[in-house]
Amino acid sequence: MRDKTKLIHGYHAFDDETGASSIPIYQCSTFKQASIKDGQAYTYSRFGNPTRTALEEAVAVLENGKYATAFASGMGAISAVLLSFNQGDHLVMCKSIYGGTFQLVNEVMNRFGIEVTFVDETKLEEWEHAIRPNTRGLYLETPSNPLLSVTDIAGVAAIAKEHHLVTMIDNTFMTPQFQKPLALGVDVVIHSATKFINGHSDVVAGLVVTNDEDWHNQIKLQQKVLGGILGVEDCWLTMRGLKTMGLRMEQSARSAEKISHMLENHPVVQKVHYPGLPSHPGYEVHKRQAISGGAVLSFELASQEAVYTFADALQIPIAAVSLGGVESILSYPVTMSHACVPKEERDKQGVTEGLLRLSVGIEDTEDLIADLEQALAKVQIAVK
């Protein structure tokens, strides 16, 4: 079964009991037990709920994984994974990373005595050199938020295997549709399902997928005792969104590629970051490990003033935090996704005051390009 068929038929998508065309929302906190003597499959919704199980099974199937767990947010999923480590453990992570993950590491995990070294994710030798006797895992995000920096997934996973370390990846930008990290040797895959998996900017959700039974048991425990479960209505909405993920991703990625070429040739755009562009430094690596450049790109204008002129002139994309919706979304990392990262660190990562991120929605490509061009023309006039 290919992926777009899998999205509709590859998992438990219909209700066995009634034949209903979607899994019911089991709106309950507890389950009447047949007897107080024995347990049963479902006893309490924090421990498990059939609607949540249906979503978890679906995402496991799409990632070609055995197990998945659903959380109340992408950060809930990331926290469950990263807080599985112990005091005194050390992790190596990519430097270009989502701001919330950076904050979790620097403001929470450090309090538990878990140390992290950030490396230039594009250089395999930096991953290797950062490994210490107490290193337990390598964590990557590729393409990264917001600079679309590309890491060689199989390369990092091979280093991890050699040193008996776990490899974790945030696969939010690519989705299981475009990139399947488990097949490349990764052990634990994380998603902010808030983005493309749900795809309609109406749910906040997170997922963890793995083939490793020990890791799954650990993540299940975190889900149960930290309690950050995804509510049943959000599970249902995410399953509904998931069914059209293939179509949405294809349309958005097609537009993103055309937009990236237009931006690259525009005189007021200083730099475009899109892994589907041959000029992207990670283009060849990305082409090996993913089937598309994806639907997110970022680009640099000359100054904050140019950014404001451009954003004020834009008509179609909404200016918002987040990405991965059916509507195009323009974000300004400096005041949004990376506002929680100190300026000095942002500068180190390359998140400059001229940087904008665009998540391309499913609108007509021609309309998006025309809108971006008219807004860039306003910047051009302002510069003159």
Ligand SMILES: Cc1ncc(COP(=O)(O)O)c(C=O)c1O
């Ligand atoms: C790459 C990436 N990972 C994780 C997250 C966090 O997800 P959530 O907002 O669902 O907690 C985000 C949010 O923007 C993200 O872009």
